[in-house]
Amino acid sequence: MAQLDTLDIIVLAALLVGTVAYFTKGTYWAVYADPYGNSLGSANGAAKAGKSRNILEKMEETDKNCVVFYGSQTGTAEDYASRLAKEGHARFGLNTMVADLEEYDFDNLDSFPEDKLAVFVLATYGEGEPTDNAVEFYEFIGSEDVSFADGGSADDKPLSKLHYVAFGLGNNTYEHYNSMVRNVDKYLTKLGASRLGTAGEGDDGAGTMEEDFLAWKEPMWAAVSEKMGLEEREAMYEPTLEINERPELSVEDDTVYLGEPNKNHLEGNQKGPFNANNPFIAPIVESAELFTSNDRNCLHMEISIAGSNLSYTTGDHIAIWPNNAGKEVDRVFKVLGMEDRRHTVIAVRGLDPTAKVPFPSPTTYDAAVRYHIEINAAVSRQLVSVIAQFAPNEEIKAEMVKLGSDKDYFREHVTERNLNLAQLLEINGKGQTWDKIPFSFLFETMVKLQPRYYSISSSSLVQKDKIAITAIVESIEKPGAPYALKGVTTNYLLALKQKQHGAPEPDPHGLNYAITGPRNKYDGIHVPVHVRHSNFKLPSDPSKPIIMVGPGTGVAPFRGFVQERAAQAQAGQSVGKTVLFFGCRKRSEDFMYADEWKQYQEALGDNFKMHTAFSRDGPKKVYVQHKLEEFGEEVNKLLEQKAYFYVCGDAAHMAREVNTLLGKIISQYRNVSETKGEEIVKAMRASNQYQEDVWS
Ligand SMILES: Cc1cc2nc3c(=O)[nH]c(=O)nc-3n(C[C@H](O)[C@H](O)[C@H](O)COP(=O)(O)OP(=O)(O)OC[C@H]3O[C@@H](n4cnc5c(N)ncnc54)[C@H](O)[C@@H]3O)c2cc1C
Ligand SMILES: NC(=O)c1ccc[n+]([C@@H]2O[C@H](COP(=O)([O-])OP(=O)(O)OC[C@H]3O[C@@H](n4cnc5c(N)ncnc54)[C@H](OP(=O)(O)O)[C@@H]3O)[C@@H](O)[C@H]2O)c1
Ligand SMILES: Cc1cc2nc3c(=O)[nH]c(=O)nc-3n(C[C@H](O)[C@H](O)[C@H](O)COP(=O)(O)O)c2cc1C
Numbered sequence: 001m002a003q004l005d006t007l008d009i010i011v012l013a014a015l016l017v018g019t020v021a022y023f024t025k026g027t028y029w030a031v032y033a034d035p036y037g038n039s040l041g042s043a044n045g046a047a048k049a050g051k052s053r054n055i056l057e058k059m060e061e062t063d064k065n066c067v068v069f070y071g072s073q074t075g076t077a078e079d080y081a082s083r084l085a086k087e088g089h090a091r092f093g094l095n096t097m098v099a100d101l102e103e104y105d106f107d108n109l110d111s112f113p114e115d116k117l118a119v120f121v122l123a124t125y126g127e128g129e130p131t132d133n134a135v136e137f138y139e140f141i142g143s144e145d146v147s148f149a150d151g152g153s154a155d156d157k158p159l160s161k162l163h164y165v166a167f168g169l170g171n172n173t174y175e176h177y178n179s180m181v182r183n184v185d186k187y188l189t190k191l192g193a194s195r196l197g198t199a200g201e202g203d204d205g206a207g208t209m210e211e212d213f214l215a216w217k218e219p220m221w222a223a224v225s226e227k228m229g230l231e232e233r234e235a236m237y238e239p240t241l242e243i244n245e246r247p248e249l250s251v252e253d254d255t256v257y258l259g260e261p262n263k264n265h266l267e268g269n270q271k272g273p274f275n276a277n278n279p280f281i282a283p284i285v286e287s288a289e290l291f292t293s294n295d296r297n298c299l300h301m302e303i304s305i306a307g308s309n310l311s312y313t314t315g316d317h318i319a320i321w322p323n324n325a326g327k328e329v330d331r332v333f334k335v336l337g338m339e340d341r342r343h344t345v346i347a348v349r350g351l352d353p354t355a356k357v358p359f360p361s362p363t364t365y366d367a368a369v370r371y372h373i374e375i376n377a378a379v380s381r382q383l384v385s386v387i388a389q390f391a392p393n394e395e396i397k398a399e400m401v402k403l404g405s406d407k408d409y410f411r412e413h414v415t416e417r418n419l420n421l422a423q424l425l426e427i428n429g430k431g432q433t434w435d436k437i438p439f440s441f442l443f444e445t446m447v448k449l450q451p452r453y454y455s456i457s458s459s460s461l462v463q464k465d466k467i468a469i470t471a472i473v474e475s476i477e478k479p480g481a482p483y484a485l486k487g488v489t490t491n492y493l494l495a496l497k498q499k500q501h502g503a504p505e506p507d508p509h510g511l512n513y514a515i516t517g518p519r520n521k522y523d524g525i526h527v528p529v530h531v532r533h534s535n536f537k538l539p540s541d542p543s544k545p546i547i548m549v550g551p552g553t554g555v556a557p558f559r560g561f562v563q564e565r566a567a568q569a570q571a572g573q574s575v576g577k578t579v580l581f582f583g584c585r586k587r588s589e590d591f592m593y594a595d596e597w598k599q600y601q602e603a604l605g606d607n608f609k610m611h612t613a614f615s616r617d618g619p620k621k622v623y624v625q626h627k628l629e630e631f632g633e634e635v636n637k638l639l640e641q642k643a644y645f646y647v648c649g650d651a652a653h654m655a656r657e658v659n660t661l662l663g664k665i666i667s668q669y670r671n672v673s674e675t676k677g678e679e680i681v682k683a684m685r686a687s688n689q690y691q692e693d694v695w696s
Helices: 006-023 040-044 055-061 076-092 132-142 179-190 209-228 326-335 365-372 381-390 394-405 407-413 421-429 439-445 488-500 552-570 594-607 624-630 632-640 651-670 674-686
Strands: 066-071 096-100 117-125 163-170 200-203 241-245 280-293 296-304 317-320 345-350 452-455 466-472 526-532 546-549 578-584 608-614 644-650 690-695
Touching: 055 096, 066 076, 066 132, 076 096, 076 117, 076 163, 076 209, 076 439, 117 179, 132 179, 163 179, 163 209, 179 200, 200 209, 209 381, 241 439, 280 488, 296 488, 317 466, 326 365, 326 421, 345 365, 365 439, 381 394, 381 407, 381 421, 381 439, 394 407, 394 421, 452 466, 452 488, 452 552, 466 488, 466 552, 546 552, 546 632, 552 578, 552 594, 552 608, 552 644, 578 594, 578 624, 578 632, 594 608, 608 624, 624 632, 624 651, 632 651, 644 651, 651 674, 651 690, 674 690
Parallel strands: 066 096, 066 117, 117 163, 163 200, 546 578, 546 644, 578 608, 644 690
Antiparallel strands: 241 345, 280 296, 280 526, 296 466, 317 452, 317 526
């Protein structure tokens, strides 16, 4: 393992304390309770703030015999949990509920009745870590000295009555693939619980998450039916939410939510603490396009958090809360034949005692769709097969059933064409409206619109109240796809940038965003945000050398890192070697912050080295890996001086390849085997000398 000096140990200890504190938020410090849950899919419910944390009591009270727990960060696992709960009820008559892992205690699992079922749907993050809401559960169930209410140690198999089902969500490009479901399954088995069916694993990296889920669940249901003596019945849609139109109210009434995320926002006095459940409506103080080429736009924005009590440190993430493009919102109402009712006020109520109303109400159909539902996302094959029952006629129904049951046909006609639900319904409806789809069905089955994370590209030392982001505007044209895929958040940000630069009605690509927000509350160029702290951190001692690898938007946090070290050097501090490997397509096209690096160079002198890889400037592709190889000797030397090594950007290919290459560089220059080189890289990761901030 890499040797660390005392200062590093202090820094790591502080990081550890910070991490524990972060992951245990809600336990050790107050968190603004989320009144609407993470996802619309959670309509089946979970404990509300102040209610019992006893899951057995809750199931008993509400007459449930199946609980589907989820560990989810960005809503996918929660959506799958909700789908399993609905399917279990519709097809097998199970009385199901969905439960957020963070809302319950687990020391009474040893009394979980034998004739009931627990389902675990778990996503993995970081270095094989749980999602924020699963941290406590994971620590409890994996603890060496776990103990349950009725006493007894692990050797006594305290969970021998518990029957469970497990599915994991992961990405094979990460080193610790699906380790949450693998570990939880191992712990539960060790404690005597019996799994029904196999522990499923969905792979985002291979792009097969949905198909992995569908393939896993059929044999799982067979095993569950056999064990619990269930009979399959014809699946019927049974709403868990009730929508009542309220003609006595109108959008003029100040009690009606028009997209405001909660009551304080509705009443016009946003109040902290601002966090994942309560965004700060932040002014955008500056915005620019770093480059614009062939329809590719790269945005730089400066967002003020002054006066919000929000804080960040260099390397953190900011979450941007988007709203949907007007063009796609219009499509939803057109396809449902509801254009004339879209501004009708509705009250939404849970029909089941465990049901959660997924957004503030009363609201309007329009506000719910625009601000709360992920209407642009890819459509799942399962949703298509379920929605077939509401088709306008038998011919269209048959086509939807075919799409839902034939995975190759679905891939060719839906996935490959990047269709969202409304686009699919529009195309397959052939001019007919889908007015038989109950609105409650859409609210219950579609995922909640999620905030998107961005690596902060400024230094908190240099500008503590202003957060910079660097974002590529997503616009994907695919041969055969009827529409270009326009990223929700990045195109919204582009519209905000255009507005700030004087466009009276900014409307990139005719997307028509509601950029002034509900009741014009975001006017003056504001955007809802919150900050998420990360462990991607500079060494606390600036004299330590660092190596950064960040092609494309992966350079974002490194602008912050270099900005910080340049300021430290200017303040007379001793700053160590600062080496940046940056890659982009062409020097003249997408070389981000080309002029700024020169200023940092002046401040840092010879201590700053930038190695650039322009992939499309010459006859052969040149990537950051080529540059790492070329300067392998220097890289190894710095690592031997305990340089910190950072990678940011594309998780799927670049980050993996850099990891492998570093092992080879170490092997070559330290004259050790490649296996030893890999082990050294692993040890660097374990000691935080190697840090990643990657996404795909
Ligand atoms: C920790 C972290 C840090 C990040 N940092 C940065 C950063 O610094 N800069 C940056 O630019 N990005 C960053 N990202 C990525 C960023 O969060 C967003 O994912 C990205 O900007 C796209 O968001 P969007 O809302 O514009 O696109 P979305 O609408 O979310 O679309 C994103 C992708 O989803 C898929 N998709 C969407 N709809 C469909 C459909 N109908 N059919 C098929 N596929 C579909 C496509 O692949 C599309 O490209 C980061 C992500 C993470 C997790
Ligand atoms: N999941 C993925 O596979 C993946 C990969 C990259 C980007 N993206 C997404 O695409 C969007 C735009 O990204 P961006 O602007 O950051 O990147 P970008 O401009 O597409 O890429 C930056 C540079 O990285 C190069 N590159 C491509 N593959 C690489 C690899 N395996 N190893 C090292 N370098 C490689 C590119 O070269 P060439 O393009 O000339 O090959 C380019 O020079 C982002 O939303 C990002 O998430 C996804
Ligand atoms: C920042 C980040 C880190 C991740 N780390 C891992 C990991 O270590 N192992 C893994 O198998 N999957 C990893 N994943 C993939 C997620 O588990 C996967 O995308 C999952 O669908 C997310 O589910 P959620 O939307 O419910 O949070 C990671 C994804 C992100 C964005």
